[in-house]
Amino acid sequence: MTTIQARFQLDYGDFKLDVDLKLPGTGITVLFGHSGSGKTTLLRCIAGLQRAPQGKLEINGNIWQDSERNLFLPTHKRPLGYVFQEANLFPHLTVRDNLHYGLKRIKQNPGAVELEQTLELLGIGHLMERMPERLSGGERQRVAIARALALNPEILLMDEPLASLDFKRKQEILPFLSRLHQQLDIPVLYVTHSQQEVAQLADTLVILEGGQALASGPLSETQSRLDVPLAQDREAATVWQATVIEHEADYHLTRVAFVGGSLSLPMVDAQVGTPLRVQIYARDVSIALEAPTATSILNVLPATITGIADGRDSQTVVQLRLPRMAAETAPGSPRHFLHPWRSEVSQSVGNRCDQVGDQALLAHITRKSALLLGLQIGMAVYVQIKGTSILN
Amino acid sequence: MLSPADLDTLLLTFKVASIATLLMLVLGTPLAWWLTRTHSAWKGIINAVVALPLVLPPTVLGFYLLVLMGPAGAIGKFTTWLGVGTLPFTFPGLVIASVLYSLPFVVQPLQASFSAIGEQPLEAAATLRASPLDTFFSVVVPLAKPGFLTASILGFAHTVGEFGVVLMVGGNIPDKTRVVSVQIYNHVEALEYNEAHWLAGVLLLFSFSVLLVLYTALKSHPVAHPLK
Numbered sequence: 001m002t003t004i005q006a007r008f009q010l011d012y013g014d015f016k017l018d019v020d021l022k023l024p025g026t027g028i029t030v031l032f033g034h035s036g037s038g039k040t041t042l043l044r045c046i047a048g049l050q051r052a053p054q055g056k057l058e059i060n061g062n063i064w065q066d067s068e069r070n071l072f073l074p075t076h077k078r079p080l081g082y083v084f085q086e087a088n089l090f091p092h093l094t095v096r097d098n099l100h101y102g103l104k105r106i107k108q109n110p111g112a113v114e115l116e117q118t119l120e121l122l123g124i125g126h127l128m129e130r131m132p133e134r135l136s137g138g139e140r141q142r143v144a145i146a147r148a149l150a151l152n153p154e155i156l157l158m159d160e161p162l163a164s165l166d167f168k169r170k171q172e173i174l175p176f177l178s179r180l181h182q183q184l185d186i187p188v189l190y191v192t193h194s195q196q197e198v199a200q201l202a203d204t205l206v207i208l209e210g211g212q213a214l215a216s217g218p219l220s221e222t223q224s225r226l227d228v229p230l231a232q233d234r235e236a237a238t239v240w241q242a243t244v245i246e247h248e249a250d251y252h253l254t255r256v257a258f259v260g261g262s263l264s265l266p267m268v269d270a271q272v273g274t275p276l277r278v279q280i281y282a283r284d285v286s287i288a289l290e291a292p293t294a295t296s297i298l299n300v301l302p303a304t305i306t307g308i309a310d311g312r313d314s315q316t317v318v319q320l321r322l323p324r325m326a327a328e329t330a331p332g333s334p335r336h337f338l339h340p341w342r343s344e345v346s347q348s349v350g351n352r353c354d355q356v357g358d359q360a361l362l363a364h365i366t367r368k369s370a371l372l373l374g375l376q377i378g379m380a381v382y383v384q385i386k387g388t389s390i391l392n
Numbered sequence: 393m394l395s396p397a398d399l400d401t402l403l404l405t406f407k408v409a410s411i412a413t414l415l416m417l418v419l420g421t422p423l424a425w426w427l428t429r430t431h432s433a434w435k436g437i438i439n440a441v442v443a444l445p446l447v448l449p450p451t452v453l454g455f456y457l458l459v460l461m462g463p464a465g466a467i468g469k470f471t472t473w474l475g476v477g478t479l480p481f482t483f484p485g486l487v488i489a490s491v492l493y494s495l496p497f498v499v500q501p502l503q504a505s506f507s508a509i510g511e512q513p514l515e516a517a518a519t520l521r522a523s524p525l526d527t528f529f530s531v532v533v534p535l536a537k538p539g540f541l542t543a544s545i546l547g548f549a550h551t552v553g554e555f556g557v558v559l560m561v562g563g564n565i566p567d568k569t570r571v572v573s574v575q576i577y578n579h580v581e582a583l584e585y586n587e588a589h590w591l592a593g594v595l596l597l598f599s600f601s602v603l604l605v606l607y608t609a610l611k612s613h614p615v616a617h618p619l620k
Contacts, residue, residue, distance in 0.1 A: 049515050075518035076526075082519035088512050092534045101530070102520030151520065 454560025505539025
């Protein structure tokens with residue numbers, strides 16, 4: 001099931017890239033890191049825009065690069081779609097001609113229907129006759145995404161597509177990306193340095209630093225890795241994939257199911273069965289040794305401590321797992337909910353998760369509390385979740 | 393008024409300039425593209441050679457061409473071996489000399505507009521399945537339109553105005569190598585100031601119109617600025 005294998009080594013003197021990744025063939029894989037971490041270089045190597053002297057790249061069983069056999073497929077022969085940080089539309093062509101530029105050059109024409117769908121999805125149908133200079137930044141980027149998708153690529157590569165846009169434009173495009181996410185069957189590699197985009201879009205997360213992959217795996221597992229700086233961050237959070245199972249109109253609440261049970265959330269305007277991404281900040285999670293009987297907190301779940309680490313200042317970071325509850329499996333989007341590829345994702349970097357399929361969670365508590373409760377790895381505890389936020 | 397002989401020289405001048413410009417575009421485009429893209433050690437040398445006519449007195453260039461194309465020169469021996477005789481004082485010789493003389497006026501604007509395009513549109517085209525050659529014609533050429541316009545007009549106008557090189561390799565043969573600039577010189581030598589005025593006026597008006605058209609066109613060109 002693993003369909004992307006990417007191994008690259010290059011050395012520019014002041015910058016070295018050295019990664020060996022196995023990534024899933026569906027969903028959005030976010031390459032996350034600060035500037036200079038090598039995330040864009042990695043993406044460009046995958047696209048063939050840059051050539052790593054040492055490298056092997058296999059997509060869907062096809063070899064795109066193998067330095068040992070001196071094989072390197074030039075970019076224009078790779079069946080990919082690429083979205084640049086600046087939309088990079090051809091300034092001498094109308095939106096329509098930009099969209100058709102690639103279409104004219106592929107052998108199998110996917111037909112007008114798919115392009116129509118893409119245009120509708122991205123909301124750019126009315127811009128067809130405009131020149132790129134007469135588009136807003138957000139519109140330009142949407143056209144660029146449509147232009148890449150029009151090719152019906154086997155993989156979509158996106159290099160910080162939102163980074164050059166202001167906050168408002170970002171909010172304008174993110175919903176489109178979420179919708180794309182639900183409708184695309186192809187893998188997407190998405191480069192960003194924004195935690196917000198990670199939370200909203202990622203299924204799989206690769207954390208890059210100094211040209212190396214620190215961690216790689218399903219989103220909430222990678223987010224909750226204690227050996228990665230992300231877990232200590234003030235904004236540390238885990239994102240769960242959940243599905244709406246019922247609305248409690250009387251209380252203005254919505255119940256959602258996830259692999260480890262169910263949660264009550266403030267009412268969400270979504271039909272039963274709708275997939276949701278629920279973000280839980282580590283600072284909103286507290287721990288109790290026994291099931292609290294009298295508490296105002298609705299979301300109390302059994303969990304097991306799987307890791308403890310020092311956090312910032314007075315804090316301790318606790319990594320927990322909520323066991324999979326088969327009975328709670330709710331109807332809805334199986335692709336989203338069950339992570340069909342999750343158990344296949346191998347972690348080539350760092351420690352491997354033992355309880356694959358369980359839901360990971362992070363809690364930031366005070367060191368004093370951790371000591372008083374005598375928290376230890378392996379302990380069965382209860383987590384109380386004070387707040388959640390819905391990401392889509 | 394312009395005499396029939398004057399009109400002939402005008403016609404010949406435009407013929408030389410048109411053919412030379414066409415040749416310069418054909419040769420200069422790949423040369424300029426190569427100079428823009430290459431990291432080769434030869435880049436500096438080739439750049440300098442192409443730019444030489446900008447600083448060299450035309451008579452010096454003409455002198456070397458005369459020697460090289462003459463019966464004892466390398467080019468002359470080659471053309472003799474080909475069976476076409478020697479090139480000095482012929483129309484083809486004049487065209488070749490013009491090409492070498494005006495080439496920097498074609499190559500340099502092209503180079504400037506090629507490098508203004510930058511890497512980005514080329515990469516976008518590659519991700520949209522366009523081969524490098526395809527990219528050149530579908531992206532580079534349209535985006536470099538102002539460069540091609542400037543190159544053609546400057547190359548043409550500069551060839552029309554050449555004098556020293558023509559005198560050295562073309563001489564002053566009516567209907568074969570006698571171009572306008574030489575004809576003006578002939579008129580002045582013969583103290584025919586009236587005739588000289590007419591021809592000079594035509595050239596002045598021509599040059600001014602050409603530059604006016606060029607600057608107007610560049611100003612209103614939609615992609616005068618490279619990428620958005």
